Amino acid sequence: MAAETVRTAEASEPDLSSPISKALVVLDAVALAESPPRFVDLLNALPLSRATLHRQLRQLTREGMLAYDDVRQTYSMGMRVLKLAHSTWSRASLASVARNALDKLSTEIEETIHLAVLDNNQVLYVDKRLPPRSVSMFSSPGKIGPAYCTGVGKAMLSALSEPQLAEALKAQSFQRHTDKTLVNELMLRDELARIRERGHAFDDEEHEDTIICVALPILNKHGEPIGALSVTSTTYVTTLENMAKTYLPAMRTAVQEISENAQIALGV
Structure with a gap:
């Protein structure tokens, strides 16, 4: 998958002032990608170091916010995000x-x-x-x-x-x-x-x-x-x-x- 298919939500510079803001930038990139991105796609698209991106992806996957496909080596939105979204839509x-x-x-x-x-x-x-x-x-x-x-x-x-x-x-x-x-x-x-x-x-x-x-x-x-x-x-x-x-x-x-x-x- 070409790196340009991974897009952030806004064209302006993302906020990277805290671990939470870094996590949100990663989540946005995965959510807006045209197809599930690989690590290299996210690394090329985001202003994060290799170590920081590894750390964010590992934590987000552990928390169920992202899902990792071992075979394709790609990331997608996790069930925890889907459950939160469904709850929000269904209630309010x-x-x-x-x-x-x-x-x-x-x-x-x-x-x-x-x-x-x-x-x-x-x-x-x-x-x-x-x-x-x-x-x-x-x-x-x-x-x-x-x-x-x-x-x-x-x-x-x-x-x-x-x-x-x-x-x-x-x-x-x-x-x-x-x-x-x-x-x-x-x-x-x-x-x-x-x-x-x-x-x-x-x-x-x-x-x-x-x-x-x-x-x-x-x-x-x-x-x-x-x-x-x-x-x-x-x-x-x-x-x-x-x-x-x-x-x-x-x-x-x-x-x-x-x-x-x-x-x-x-x-x-």
Whole structure:
């Protein structure tokens, strides 16, 4: 695996002032890697000495925060992190207040349904419903994805204030994933204007070939985005136009219910 596939959460210099901050930098790098990194990948990507990195990886693995694959000699997130994340989502997040609405929507729509939030101006998937038939795709709960080329990401970006949007756009990598990826700020801003006008976002094979989706932002009482809901399918099965016509009414009902529940339960 190339070293450049290991990315830290922020482009700015990481905080290395304490053992905890060093551990967090290592965890961020493993979590954001495109595939499980090896020691050499992390060593090349992080501003840590070989001895410090060895020490951090050994301790994090011992504590269950990381898992080490002896055969592939790679690191991945440990079960302790997954348990903490699951506990957080299930008790105090948008996922908990959205659960019933997602369950109802999944009985009406036999497609993949995603619930996501913005985290450091990227997409964090927090819940998912799969239909009886489904296709393999990037997204899964706990996974971080780009905001500029996903339906949920663009839906949330479209609802940000201009100062918030300007800050979010600075954080986008604008890497080309497919022939249809929006690869600069001007292209994305034009698309966000169209999303505001029509009220919903599309992913037109912009992140993964053949994968398409329609998405809606979930807003709080101030009109600010607290998340997004999407229905995802494939070009082998349907079209964006048909998805919008068929699924948006039920999606709007679900989004309204989630928004109202969030205002009550989370005080947003």
